[in-house]
Amino acid sequence: MANIVFEDIQKVFPDGTQAIFDLNLEVNDQEFVILVGPSGCGKSTALRMVAGLEDISGGKMYIGDKVVNDLTPKERDIAMVFQSYALYPHMSVADNMGFALKLAKIDKDEIERRVNDAAEILGLTEYLHRKPKALSGGQRQRVAMGRAIVRSPQAFLMDEPLSNLDAKLRVAMRAEIASLQNRLGVTTLYVTHDQVEAMTMGDRVAVLKLGRLQQVDSPQQLYDNPDNLFVAGFIGSPAMNMAEATVRRDDGRLFVELDNGQTRLAVPEEALERYPGAAQRDGGKVALGIRPEHFTPPEEVADEQRWRGREVTLVEMLGAEMLVHFHTDSPPIVSEDMKAAIDDEEAFEDLQRQAATGGQDFVSRFEPTSPPKVGDSIDVGVRTEHVHFFDIESGAALR
Amino acid sequence: MQTLLFGFGAIVAGVGGIVVLYWVLNKVVEQLPAKWEERLKPYVFIGPPLLLLGVFLLWPAVRTVYLSFFDARAANFVALDNYVRMFTTPRYVESLVNSLIWILIVPALSVALGLFVAVLSDRLKATAEKLVKSIIFMPMAIALVAAGTTFLFIYAWAPPGADQYGMLNAIWTGLGGEPQRWLSIDAARINTILLTLVLVWMQAGFAMVLLSAAIKNVPEDTLEAARVDGATEVQIFFRVVVPQIATTIMVLLTTITIFVLKTFDVVWVTTGGRFGTEFLPVTFFRELVVVRDQGMAATVIVVILVATIPIMVYNVKQYRKQEAMA
Numbered sequence: 001m002a003n004i005v006f007e008d009i010q011k012v013f014p015d016g017t018q019a020i021f022d023l024n025l026e027v028n029d030q031e032f033v034i035l036v037g038p039s040g041c042g043k044s045t046a047l048r049m050v051a052g053l054e055d056i057s058g059g060k061m062y063i064g065d066k067v068v069n070d071l072t073p074k075e076r077d078i079a080m081v082f083q084s085y086a087l088y089p090h091m092s093v094a095d096n097m098g099f100a101l102k103l104a105k106i107d108k109d110e111i112e113r114r115v116n117d118a119a120e121i122l123g124l125t126e127y128l129h130r131k132p133k134a135l136s137g138g139q140r141q142r143v144a145m146g147r148a149i150v151r152s153p154q155a156f157l158m159d160e161p162l163s164n165l166d167a168k169l170r171v172a173m174r175a176e177i178a179s180l181q182n183r184l185g186v187t188t189l190y191v192t193h194d195q196v197e198a199m200t201m202g203d204r205v206a207v208l209k210l211g212r213l214q215q216v217d218s219p220q221q222l223y224d225n226p227d228n229l230f231v232a233g234f235i236g237s238p239a240m241n242m243a244e245a246t247v248r249r250d251d252g253r254l255f256v257e258l259d260n261g262q263t264r265l266a267v268p269e270e271a272l273e274r275y276p277g278a279a280q281r282d283g284g285k286v287a288l289g290i291r292p293e294h295f296t297p298p299e300e301v302a303d304e305q306r307w308r309g310r311e312v313t314l315v316e317m318l319g320a321e322m323l324v325h326f327h328t329d330s331p332p333i334v335s336e337d338m339k340a341a342i343d344d345e346e347a348f349e350d351l352q353r354q355a356a357t358g359g360q361d362f363v364s365r366f367e368p369t370s371p372p373k374v375g376d377s378i379d380v381g382v383r384t385e386h387v388h389f390f391d392i393e394s395g396a397a398l399r
Numbered sequence: 400m401q402t403l404l405f406g407f408g409a410i411v412a413g414v415g416g417i418v419v420l421y422w423v424l425n426k427v428v429e430q431l432p433a434k435w436e437e438r439l440k441p442y443v444f445i446g447p448p449l450l451l452l453g454v455f456l457l458w459p460a461v462r463t464v465y466l467s468f469f470d471a472r473a474a475n476f477v478a479l480d481n482y483v484r485m486f487t488t489p490r491y492v493e494s495l496v497n498s499l500i501w502i503l504i505v506p507a508l509s510v511a512l513g514l515f516v517a518v519l520s521d522r523l524k525a526t527a528e529k530l531v532k533s534i535i536f537m538p539m540a541i542a543l544v545a546a547g548t549t550f551l552f553i554y555a556w557a558p559p560g561a562d563q564y565g566m567l568n569a570i571w572t573g574l575g576g577e578p579q580r581w582l583s584i585d586a587a588r589i590n591t592i593l594l595t596l597v598l599v600w601m602q603a604g605f606a607m608v609l610l611s612a613a614i615k616n617v618p619e620d621t622l623e624a625a626r627v628d629g630a631t632e633v634q635i636f637f638r639v640v641v642p643q644i645a646t647t648i649m650v651l652l653t654t655i656t657i658f659v660l661k662t663f664d665v666v667w668v669t670t671g672g673r674f675g676t677e678f679l680p681v682t683f684f685r686e687l688v689v690v691r692d693q694g695m696a697a698t699v700i701v702v703i704l705v706a707t708i709p710i711m712v713y714n715v716k717q718y719r720k721q722e723a724m725a
Contacts (some may be wrong), residue, residue: 053623074629086620090642099638100628147628 002064010058034202038343079148229395233341243330245288266304277398278389289388295364301381466697481698497678506655513606536604543664585675613644653714
């Protein structure tokens with residue numbers, strides 16, 4: 001087992017487009033790191049460069065302290081799980097799992113023992129003689145995992161291994177892969193576009209946007225302290241609410257003005273400790289971020305943290321929680337960062353339309369008690385100690 | 400010009416006749432009560448082709464088997480005499496041996512060459528690939544007689560000292576050899592083997608087209624998975640690519656084998672079956688047209704038929720398998 005190090009890694013495709021810019025990332029020995037980002041951010045390319053399936057245009061790639069730039073996939077001793085599983089259709093499950101060992105000229109009995117062990121772990125024992133065609137999606141996924149496990153490689157590379165499964169199975173396999181990795185202790189780099197997978201599975205998460213690394217941190221750190229607008233908008237579901245707001249210093253205290261100055265909310269010192277830069281923006285516009293769970297019933301916060309007279313536009317009852325969408329006149333942030341974070345052309349166009357009307361809808365998360373009706377006017381409390389401040393232009397957190 | 404018009408007229412009349420036939424039959428059936436119309440309609444449409452196949456294919460086949468038990472003039476019953484002659488007379492045995500050579504060489508070599516070209520052309524840029532494939536496919540479009548004649552020039556002989564206009568002899572003498580009458584050399588069946596190359600030249604393009612399509616259907620990520628699993632490119636080809644196109648290879652081998660057993664033209668226009676190059680299709684033609692031994696001609700056909708049926712059955716099975724996978 002080994003660590004994986006990206007050192008100033010570049011990727012330029014033959015047609016001149018650059019997919020990866022100065023990527024620096026270390027996956028420690030036995031660590032589970034998730035590489036996450038919207039489609040086209042270069043995450044799969046980065047993974048394929050580790051595997052040796054893609055040339056490295058610049059920088060150095062290390063696996064176990066050895067520069068592997070010019071090594072073939074074979075010489076790198078890594079195992080990869082593909083999105084499509086890439087099982088060999090003409091081989092039985094056992095042969096699929098044992099293929100790499102057979103190529104390595106490992107003793108037949110040893111291959112059988114290792115294949116059987118892996119099958120045991122993955123619950124595939126009774127399917128060993130079947131062809132992939134005769135397996136369900138979830139079973140194929142397991143075979144793909146098994147193919148990686150039997151080799152006891154330096155590292156596992158996984159390229160969106162769960163995206164071809166249905167939602168229910170995906171949740172189950174998510175937990176299974178995470179616990180398997182934990183048990184085997186194999187260094188793992190896992191690529192996904194699904195931020196829920198990113199949050200739940202890895203030790204650390206590396207967020208990538210348009211070929212540039214945005215932030216690497218533990219999932220909770222990423223969630224609580226995003227470095228920029230993109231990370232803030234990308235991590236979390238429902239996404240963080242973002243709006244243009246004005247910062248006001250008054251009597252030594254800090255306020256944010258929303259709804260074009262109609263609303264003024266007090267921001268306690270705690271928030272300033274995390275975002276000291278916000279205090280210097282007196283009178284200036286900032287991007288204000290509020291996570292849905294940081295809204296509360298009004299009576300739970302002080303009077304100056306209540307946002308009054310909000311019109312309810314949609315109520316979603318989810319059983320354990322309820323999501324209340326309400327209108328604000330504060331304009332949304334329409335920037336490249338937000339576009340990348342939303343990762344959906346239609347949703348972004350929707351946001352642009354809302355921006356043109358000068359307002360937007362915020363999503364708030366509550367206990368599912370006495371839901372308001374659409375059209376109701378409600379007051380919501382804002383835990384302003386948890387709000388986030390970003391520069392509108394650069395998107396950087398105001399730290 | 401007149402022939403052209405006649406040909407065109409024949410096509411119009413043929414197709415038009417079928418259309419009229421179906422239209423009339425359909426109208427007739429529609430006059431019947433609804434219940435009968437529904438019952439009869441399928442047969443109205445499938446009937447004519449069945450009738451045609453029966454009259455022109457099935458009946459002659461049965462008749463051929465029947466005739467193979469009769470003498471040269473189809474007059475006297477001779478039981479298995481023709482078959483005994485077939486497998487004991489040296490001339491016929493030679494024909495059988497040559498047929499075996501054809502069956503062994505043409506399908507295998509065509510598929511091997513086709514596969515080779517398909518793999519190599521797959522690595523070219525799109526336009527270059529199209530060009531290369533078109534050129535290699537072209538022999539397929541040439542009439543067998545023309546192909547045979549072309550190779551007649553390649554294998555042509557001129558006396559020593561004269562210009563060797565035959566390509567093979569030009570190369571051969573260039574290397575210091577004496578000019579050879581290639582198609583007369585029956586030692587080691589050299590002439591038969593040279594003649595099989597004509598068909599290989601034609602069929603390799605056909606094999607290449609099908610194999611190229613099959614190779615493109617092999618998922619790229621299975622190759623990448625094999626690369627990560629530590630396979631060399633050669634191992635990937637033989638252990639990952641070839642097994643995935645195995646059904647196509649089998650369909651090709653059987654299709655070409657059947658084709659070989661029908662191909663009389665090449666040998667007929669080159670050697671006419673002389674110098675020990677005769678094989679079953681030529682033997683049939685000679686028995687029927689030159690020797691005028693109807694019983695023996697029928698026997699040859701029955702031998703070909705019996706040899707082809709298992710290949711045909713296998714072919715159809717493989718083809719279905721391939722269809723099911725796609």
